[in-house]
Amino acid sequence: MKTKRNIQSVLLTVWLVALVALTLPACGPFSADEQGGKSETSQSSPAAGSSTYPTFLSIAEGQAEISPSPSTTFPIVINQSGHYILTDDINLTSDAGTSSYLLKANAIEIRASDVTLNLNGHTISGPQSAGSGIGILVSQVENVEIINGTVRGFFSGIKLSGKNHQIKNVRVCSNSSYGLEAESSLIINCQAEFNGSDGFLATSSTIINSKARSNGSSGLRVSSSTVSGCIAESNSAHGIWTIDKCRIEGNRMMNNGGYGLYLNPDYSYAIRNRAGSNAAGNFYQAGNNYLPVSGDEANREE
Numbered sequence: 001m002k003t004k005r006n007i008q009s010v011l012l013t014v015w016l017v018a019l020v021a022l023t024l025p026a027c028g029p030f031s032a033d034e035q036g037g038k039s040e041t042s043q044s045s046p047a048a049g050s051s052t053y054p055t056f057l058s059i060a061e062g063q064a065e066i067s068p069s070p071s072t073t074f075p076i077v078i079n080q081s082g083h084y085i086l087t088d089d090i091n092l093t094s095d096a097g098t099s100s101y102l103l104k105a106n107a108i109e110i111r112a113s114d115v116t117l118n119l120n121g122h123t124i125s126g127p128q129s130a131g132s133g134i135g136i137l138v139s140q141v142e143n144v145e146i147i148n149g150t151v152r153g154f155f156s157g158i159k160l161s162g163k164n165h166q167i168k169n170v171r172v173c174s175n176s177s178y179g180l181e182a183e184s185s186l187i188i189n190c191q192a193e194f195n196g197s198d199g200f201l202a203t204s205s206t207i208i209n210s211k212a213r214s215n216g217s218s219g220l221r222v223s224s225s226t227v228s229g230c231i232a233e234s235n236s237a238h239g240i241w242t243i244d245k246c247r248i249e250g251n252r253m254m255n256n257g258g259y260g261l262y263l264n265p266d267y268s269y270a271i272r273n274r275a276g277s278n279a280a281g282n283f284y285q286a287g288n289n290y291l292p293v294s295g296d297e298a299n300r301e302e
Contacts, residue, residue, distance in 0.1 A: 074105040075137070081114035086149065090124045092131070103127055106134045107154070113141040113162075119149020119170070126154035128174070134159050135175070146170055157195070160185055172199075179215065192219070199235065212239075219256065222246050238262040239278065248273060254302070259284040261299070263291065276302030 074092065078084060092102045107124045110117065117136070124135050135151035138144050138160040145166045150173065151157040157172030163184035171191040172179035179192035183203045190210040192199030199212035200220040209229045212219030219232030223243035232239030232253045239253030244266035253260030253275040260275030265286035275282035282301045285291045292298050 074102065074107060075109045076107065077109050077111060078115055078117070079111045081112050083116045083118070085118045086120050086122050086124075089122045092126050092133070092153075102133075103131045104133055105131075106137045107151075108136045110136070110138045110144055111141065114143045115141075116145040116147070118147050121148055123150040123152065125152055126175070128153045128176070131155055131176070135172075138162060138165065151175070156181055157192075158182075179212075198241075199232075218258070218262075219253075227251055232256065232260070238280075239275065242266060242268045242270075244268070253278060253282070263289045265289070270299055271297040273299045274302050275299070 090107055092105060092107060107126065108117070126133060126135060131153070132155045134156045135154040136146060136158045138158075139162070141162045143164045144160065144162070145168070146158065147168045147170065150171045152172070152174045154175050156178045157175040157180055158167065158170070159178075159181040160167075161183055165182065165185040167180065167182065167185060167187045167190055169189050170180075171193070173191070173193040173195065176196040178197050178201050179195040179199045180187065180190065181201045182205050185202065185205045187200065187202065187205060187207045187210055189208075190200075192210070192212045192215060194214050196216040198217045198219070198221045199215040200207060200210070200222070202220070202225050203223045204225060205222070206226045207220065207222070207228070207230060211231045212235060213231070213233050215235045217235070218237040218241040219235040219239050220227055220230065221241045221243065224245045226247045226249070227240060228247075228249045228251070230240075230251045232251065234255045236257045238258040239256040239260045240248060240251060241262045242248060242264055244264065246266070246268040248261060248263075248268065248270040250272045251261075251274075253273065254277055256278045258278065258280045260278040260282040261270060261273055262284045263270060263286060265288050267288045269290045271290075271292060283291060283299055
């Protein structure tokens with residue numbers, strides 16, 4: 001993101017009054033040094049047809065403050081390259097007094113390449129199991145970075161398509177389907193907890209030092225990806241499930257309902273992993289996989 005040029009710096013303040021307090025399983029907090037620094041904010045504009053939502057101001061060295069009412073139209077659309085910072089929580093509720101469109105709405109859509117979205121420690125909350133929207137949707141663009149916050153209570157928490165994305169210090173929890181869906185992305189120090197399906201669903205990606213816990217299917221389901229230094233525990237299915245051509249190294253899989261590590265016949269490579277107390281077994285190896293059982297590269301049971 002350091003390569004962006006000629007970006008107008010403004011602050012984006014989003015205030016939305018929550019109609020009902022959400023009760024969701026808690027995600028563990030990041031430490032203060034993991035929160036990272038704040039980014040500037042460039043201008044954005046509403047989705048087509050969102051006439052009730054004001055266009056963001058563009059001020060070279062100032063602020064752009066938005067104080068929408070509960071009737072504000074979603075999604076918030078980012079369609080210009082730049083650095084954006086969120087300065088308050090966003091809450092979409094599903095009580096009887098809320099417009100039914102919120103049940104299907106995405107909270108934020110990123111439709112431009114070269115965007116940094118700093119959630120700044122805040123939470124984007126959806127309408128829980130009743131909703132079918134996505135917390136943050138990134139559609140067929142490049143070089144998007146999302147950092148420092150929580151997305152919860154949507155159908156899927158975050159969904160990225162395109163390439164060269166980065167997700168850092170983000171938690172996705174209590175979404176009714178996937179926590180984080182990604183392709184061609186780098187995912188670092190993230191948490192996926194209490195989601196209805198897989199915590200992380202990734203293709204052609206790298207997942208490092210992240211945690212998948214208590215998800216309704218597998219903790220991590222990956223294809224053509226690298227998973228390193230991660231923890232997968234107490235998921236209903238497998239801890240880590242590879243589809244094809246993956247490198248799985250230095251992870252820990254414990255107390256999952258299926259296997260700790262499930263390797264499909266896919267030319268995957270798994271070394272220095274540890275697994276224990278998984279219901280179906282700790283390691284499952286189909287054909288065409290490399291799964292050493294001795295030496296420095298061995299996968300071990302605990």
